[in-house]
Amino acid sequence: MDAQKLFEMLRKVQEPKGFFFNKDRERVTDLLEALLANKERYGYMVCPCRLASGDREADRDIICPCEYREPDVAEFGSCYCNLYVSEAWNKGENNEAYIPERRPPEKMGF
Secondary structure (H helix, E strand, O other), X not given: OOHHHHHHHHHHHHHHHOOEEOOXXXXXXXXXXXXXXXXXXXXXXXXXXXXXXXXXXXXXXXEOOOOOHHHHHHHHOEOOOOOXXXXXXXXXXXXXXXXXXXXXXXXXXX
């Protein structure tokens, strides 16, 4: 699978749920390529913006779409890595907000 096929597949599933890809297509393509690289590396599509352990169970919360996406998009209009955003974000409303890391430090191996 390539990034374009992944884009189309995910778009069809996520847009009806209210999650849109960032209008910055170059960023989206880079992130999708990184997801595919992580799938090849780990066997699952773990968030490319976070450090994965390689243990699927330990990384379960950051398998894309991660469990932090929904609260991030609801509160800030974008997920942590800016892959998934709200319609308002893509229209330029609140798209300069800093998206804090919600993943607890103990899950990051610290």
